[in-house]
Amino acid sequence: MAEIAGGEDRRHEFKRKIVNPESIAGEIVAFANSDGGVLYIGVEDDGKIAGIEDSETVFQTLANICRDRCIPPVSPMIEQYRSEDKDIVVLTVLRELNRHKPYRTAGGRFYIRVGRVKKDATGRELIRMAQSAGELHYDETPVIGTGMSDFSMSAFETYHRLQFDMTVEEHLSQSGISMEKLLRNLRLLNEADGEKMLSVAGLLIFGNEPQHFLPQSRISAVAFAGKDEDSDILDRREITGRLPQIIEDARIFLRRNIRSPAIEHGFCREDIRLYDEKSLGEAVVNAIAHRDYSLSGSQIRIFLFSDRFEVRSPGGLPNAVTLENIRLGMHAERNRAVVNLLTHLGYMSAVGTGIPRLIIRLSRLLSGREPEFEIVGEELRLRIWSVSR
Structure with a gap:
């Protein structure tokens, strides 16, 4: 197989056999949290075909690992091939079928694929994975250190007149809500540790000095x-x-x-x-x-x-x-x-x-x-x- 001849890389991992299910789950999770990839069982690290004795058992073990040891469960494609008169099993993780990032192992490890190896994802990488999956909108999170003193009321007033065809004061009077509630409803104001802070969007669109913080x-x-x-x-x-x-x-x-x-x-x-x-x-x-x-x-x-x-x-x-x-x-x-x-x-x-x-x-x-x-x-x-x- 041409892919095996190319050796291990960011999208290809070789395993002689399944020894540690948690380790195999880590490889699968790393592919799911990255751009997908292919795991070969029955292949040495150097690409030599070792083969496996019971392909049906390996097939079922991989399916169980994807279902029970990957959280949320990973949806793989598992196929059996014969190469050099030996059986191998190939598990493919497609990015298109696995969009519920971030994935973790049953042991609680979040991995990503970096070059030929899996590595623990950093906190920032986890945030970005959640963003890409639509689970987190970073622009709605608070900007530490900001407050209402960093918010331009004149810029917000201009926007408000354009959007609602009335002044902010008129809106607050008619609706009976507070300024804080209005800004929260628009996702412009957030709270962290009991302190009111501008959201990323609030700072970028209505902040006095957005680049001071971002x-x-x-x-x-x-x-x-x-x-x-x-x-x-x-x-x-x-x-x-x-x-x-x-x-x-x-x-x-x-x-x-x-x-x-x-x-x-x-x-x-x-x-x-x-x-x-x-x-x-x-x-x-x-x-x-x-x-x-x-x-x-x-x-x-x-x-x-x-x-x-x-x-x-x-x-x-x-x-x-x-x-x-x-x-x-x-x-x-x-x-x-x-x-x-x-x-x-x-x-x-x-x-x-x-x-x-x-x-x-x-x-x-x-x-x-x-x-x-x-x-x-x-x-x-x-x-x-x-x-x-």
Whole structure:
């Protein structure tokens, strides 16, 4: 089998036989908490086929381990093969069938797959797994150290008038609820250890200084003279502030640095559009709305090259979204409160078809080239090509 010849790696693990069910459960859990993988029983660590004597017993033992020693139970594919006149059993963990992360063993261990081995997941990795499974919305959790003094009432008043067509005071008077209750209902205020704190969404949309507490919420924008990052830098800016202001400042940065060429027709000049502005705007807003804000060391990066625009968003793809179905409009809300607020403010559509309708279709119509999506490590990259010059 070609996979065995390739040796053990992030998605392939070899076991001579089942000795310790808890250890086998750990391998299965590690695959389930990562991107899936394949466990071979009857294969030495070096890839030599050892075979097994009773494949039926091994088959049943693996099924029992997945059901009884993996919590929640893992749904595997278990198959029997014959190689070099010896029987082996192959257990496959598919990411698509196992989305109830995080998984743990009956012994209480949460594992992930790192290279050729399984490792205990850190607390932050557990949070991110729960996020990807839709079990936890990080943007609704409290930001330690914040309070109402960090909340901009003027920004909230502007939003409130737009959303409810009345002042905050009128709303509170009519509903009979307190300001604290209103903010809690909107997932903008939380409580930890008896103290009121702004949620991540509350700070990002209405905070006085969001980057003081969440420096990763800024955008690094760079315009290059050439086609790669080694070329001269024409413009660079760290874009900070509340998310609505970041969106507007990113738009200004792109307008300033997209230098449209022109064709002279006698006394007339015809400017050539290099990009569809709606497409670029949707790309920026999507990155801001759906990035993983729990990644404290990573900000969104916008790169403008001579032949393309790139937005690099920390956190990869959430839940059931893949590089294939994202192009069809498949989406999962990693940041539920942020998405709702940006939708109310008019930056997003509630329909959820921005990628196929605005990014892909409009870019393709103008440049004749398909936008490209790519996962590099923990970063989702979107590449939009300019019109050829």
